[in-house]
Amino acid sequence: MKVVTCTAPVNIAVIKYWGKRNEELILPINSSLSVTLHQDQLKTTTSIAASRDFAEDRIWLNGKEENIQHPRLQTCLREVRRLARKRRNDAEEDTVSRILNYKVHICSVNNFPTAAGLASSAAGYACLVYTLAKLYSVEGELSEIARQGSGSACRSMYGGFVQWVMGEMEDGRDSLAQQVEAETHWPELRILVLVASAEKKHVGSTSGMQTSVQTSPLLKFRAESVVPERMKDMIEAIKKKDFEAFGQLTMKDSNQFHATCLDTYPPIFYLNRVSQEIISLVHRYNAHYGRTKVAYSFDAGPNAVIFTLEPTVDEFVELVTCCFPPESNGDPFLKGLPVNPTSLSQDLLSAAGSDQCPGGVRYIIVTQPGPGPSQSQDLSLDLLGSDGLPKRSA
Incomplete structure (x- = not known):
């Protein structure tokens, strides 16, 4: 079993995103700009395990098992796996190919109120995509995939001050997040x-x-x-x-x-x-x-x-x-x-x-402004136990 644990931040838009021109791809009717909040205070933590012993993909959010078949969840899983198949190099081919054939268990918790208007879906989907990318050794632009989970999640893929460029292409390839300034730019x-x-x-x-x-x-x-x-x-x-x-x-x-x-x-x-x-x-x-x-x-x-x-x-x-x-x-x-x-x-x-x-x-x-997603090296922070199920403390 391979387990990866990552954290991702909340972002607060100062130029708001409201309204989509394409519901399925989550393409906005206007660009937006946000400030990424520091993870010391507000974050989502996600652990993902892949194992040949798992019978099916499963997900737990804040201690409760949810439906893994949610369309946006499935989109994120499918797209990261597609990139992994496309981008793997020869040295990693055996490992990545093997893990890609395994089912995954996903466990995610927020340290702030969910669904209360505090951008929980943004942090959640950013963390999901980032953790999946680490699991499958995918690098490069990920905000396009995070956007398809939750629009504002694309902005949580970066720290500091971030703009989500609405883009013009029908397939959404140019509707991406870009960092305007790092979190260290405005320390006061x-x-x-x-x-x-x-x-x-x-x-x-x-x-x-x-x-x-x-x-x-x-x-x-x-x-x-x-x-x-x-x-x-x-x-x-x-x-x-x-x-x-x-x-x-x-x-x-x-x-x-x-x-x-x-x-x-x-x-x-x-x-x-x-x-x-x-x-x-x-x-x-x-x-x-x-x-x-x-x-x-x-x-x-x-x-x-x-x-x-x-x-x-x-x-x-x-x-x-x-x-x-x-x-x-x-x-x-x-x-x-x-x-x-x-x-x-x-x-x-x-x-x-x-x-x-x-x-x-x-x-x-x-x-204060904070950095983007990061991978944890502290095994004690893993939300999944050796059996691939959520730890009780999660």
Whole structure:
């Protein structure tokens, strides 16, 4: 039995992807751009074992066995295996050929809430494709295959700042992810994930996109007339480390994405009351300082992702804690990178407003840009035991 274990990151789009022009190949109607979050805080871990003793392919996600026949899963398995057959060299031919004839057991876990709008499918499919590639000794461009599992998964194949170029070819060969800058490019950048809900979304991203493409005139206008220019401006802001431009573009694009959801018929509501309170707080905070010090972004869910620079983290986290007092349920309110307690000025508290929403934010994950997928050499991290079945701790 051969076992390979890898990890892959979550990414958060600052120029959003919403809508496909080809459902089967997952080809988007516009390009997008994301920041890869550090795996020390948010990651998917996947172990894949291949053995001649396995009777069939099987998969376990977060401790529960799932249907391996899911079409997108099958696409990823088929495409990586096809590349392995095509690219194997003479030295590896015997080993790769033998393993290619074996069935596989796949075990995958997330260290963050699944299906709550935290890009779990992106990390999951990126990790699946990367781990399969390591199992079969496949190298080279993998984002095209990851894209066919989950569109945004292609961006999780790289660290730092990543663009997904929509491409023009009908077969999708040019719809790929490209790294704009490495995770080391902007060391001061910090990301705060404000988890307002860990519940499953009422409307999944796939069905939501389909309805938006069919019914929203604003979505078509956004894809054709707004995003191309925003992509250029965002890449320039990142390269220059211009937080003012980066922050404003991030918030405007998040707002427009959710406007297209409201323009969809029937309308889709991913934001809740806590989300709206966070948006209001960010704007009051920036108005207090007369510049953009923090920026929000919301994917298809109510959880806020806040971008800021390292010197601002302590104060803004203190402000969020003050406005959304945590419920004492025994779980830590702050997770991830360390945050230092600080005092807030009376002027800032007045600017933030007196309204409180106890328990509105369940917890905060503090992180930063991080690297792409990697293979683990620590056998203790394998999720599958010597029998090819999930370990109990998995």
